[in-house]
Amino acid sequence: MAQAPAAEMETKWWSGGKSPFNVEYGKLMMWYFLMSDAFTFGAFLISYGTIRFSQNFWPDPNKVFNAFPLAGHANLPLAFVSLMTFILIVSSVTMVLAVHAGHHNDKKSVIKWMIWTIIGGIAFLACQAWEWTHLITGDHAVMVNGVVEHIGTTVTRNPWGPEVAGAMHDGHHLTTTGPVAFGGYFFGITGFHGFHVLSGVVINIIMLIMTINGVFEKRGHYLMIEKAGLYWHFVDLVWVFVFLCFYLI
Amino acid sequence: MDHHQSSSEVTVHHAPGGKEVVQKIIRTTVILSVITLIELALGLGMYLMPNASSALILFIKGVIVILSLLKAFYIVGVFMHLGEEIKNLIMTIIVPLLLFVWFIAAFLLDGSSWRNLRNTNGKSKTEQVVSGSKAEKITPAEGH
Structure with missing residues (x-):
């Protein structure tokens, strides 16, 4: 906006016959869709926050998310989710490079950067699949009604409760069960975000096929890549807040 | 056909940037990565001092929230190019939020x-x- 061309300042945007927002219909509607989607995610995260604020105890993310593939029982808090975050940031960068190549009608570069973006998206989904599997199947010794049970993290059970004073089990502090809402919110919100990543990957694959087939070349512009890019960046944007609410604070 | 090969609905065209756009993308990537690393350091810091006062923990969490909002600003402003749209469009997105x-x-x-x-x-x-x-x-x- 800083260096707005003179023509932009003088144009009577609302006099009719042109888009008053200087964008094509599809891009404007993508923005409004993303705004509504932001409210959907916002409502989910605020609901999670409300329940979390209403509890006297909430699991420490550094204790829940401390595993890394092939690292066995090593205590590596935040390591795996950092990897996921960087994968998503990098795929966002490759996407913006694809959009940039589209501005120059550079078909070869668009194809190259779209392929990297799709690889990034699939890598993120693979990480999430591993994390979910680890949480659901990873057993923890938990005191339930005076009996030690081994349970994983699911939408109905949460082994990450407060520690039982003085009770040890296999060299770890024995805990009671934690708030059940933890699993429901974690799997619900990261699942909804993961579904957005999945649909983003599908959209990007369709865009890649259309680019390879020369659809945009014939059309004369790569605006569809821009719209897919907006969606993909939004997925990255939502992850910033999912990462914040579930893993950092 | 228009020189910039764009939609007929667009009145004022932005010239497609060259190297300086790529440089801006790289600079934003570095900023986002550095902010993420600071967030991780703060998150691990909280883990490494289990006896810290709740006021300090609250302060660190507040800093992390502000850093995340900064990341959101860069993603929306630079990667989604909202900063380059005209003001009316920016306002219809930002004000409802x-x-x-x-x-x-x-x-x-x-x-x-x-x-x-x-x-x-x-x-x-x-x-x-x-x-x-x-x-x-x-x-x-x-x-x-």
Whole structure:
């Protein structure tokens, strides 16, 4: 906006016959869709926050998310989710490079950067699949009604409760069960975000096929890549807040 | 056909940038990565000092939230090019999002009020005669 061309300042945007927002219909509607989607995610995260604020105890993310593939029982808090975050940031960068190549009608570069973006998206989904599997199947010794049970993290059970004073089990502090809402919110919100990543990957694959087939070349512009890019960046944007609410604070 | 090969609905065309655009993308990538690393350092810092005061923890969490908002600003402004759109469009996106200010404040306050009510067995602060530690022992299980 800083260096707005003179023509932009003088144009009577609302006099009719042109888009008053200087964008094509599809891009404007993508923005409004993303705004509504932001409210959907916002409502989910605020609901999670409300329940979390209403509890006297909430699991420490550094204790829940401390595993890394092939690292066995090593205590590596935040390591795996950092990897996921960087994968998503990098795929966002490759996407913006694809959009940039589209501005120059550079078909070869668009194809190259779209392929990297799709690889990034699939890598993120693979990480999430591993994390979910680890949480659901990873057993923890938990005191339930005076009996030690081994349970994983699911939408109905949460082994990450407060520690039982003085009770040890296999060299770890024995805990009671934690708030059940933890699993429901974690799997619900990261699942909804993961579904957005999945649909983003599908959209990007369709865009890649259309680019390879020369659809945009014939059309004369790569605006569809821009719209897919907006969606993909939004997925990255939502992850910033999912990462914040579930893993950092 | 227009020189910049764009949609006919667009009145004022932005010239497609060259190297300086790529440089801006790289610079933003570095900024986002550095902010993420700071966030991770702060998150691990909280883990490594389990005896820190709750005020300090709250302060660190506040810093992390502000850093995340900064990341959101860079993603939306640079990667999604919202900063290059005309002002009217920016406003129709940003102004409705201000609803979040009320949304977050109202619901989080509701959550913490819910906790207070549960911990004090539904009594307000003036009605409380027991100390905080005793109040926690009054659980719903003792009711009917």
